[in-house]
Amino acid sequence: MLQDTTTNGHLKLFCLVDGESTSNAFPLTIPSSETVGELRKLIKVEKAPEFDDIAADKLTLWSILIPDDRNNDERPILLDTTSGKTKLKATTKLSKVFTSELPDDTIHIIVQRPPVTRRWLLFMAWLSGVTNSITAFHSSEQWQQQA
Structure with missing residues (x-):
């Protein structure tokens, strides 16, 4: 089943922090007219207090399609070993990143923390x-x- 990405001009994206399992995925709804930079800010707010000491512009976002396989929902997803990812630029509109319907039960964004x-x-x-x-x-x- 596919998720309509343009319902009322909003996207419902499932995000995951690099190194966490899909059981820790979290949904965010954001207008498709917003930029990746705005999505970073929304993620920072959603992940408080965990991301309180990280500036939103220091988060790196990656577009990806990872099926949320319930049989492996405790296995960590590691960005370094994941293929099919695309690094997103802060200035890019989300409507340009997600141009078609998104599959259900899928992770759409991986959030990478800044290096220590x-x-x-x-x-x-x-x-x-x-x-x-x-x-x-x-x-x-x-x-x-x-x-």
């Missing part, structure tokens, strides 16, 4: 060191004497 930066890794290492220092202090005799 060196600064983020350094922050996490620092935070881990602070946490370890606090834990060590709480275990120390000095802390127990003050408590």
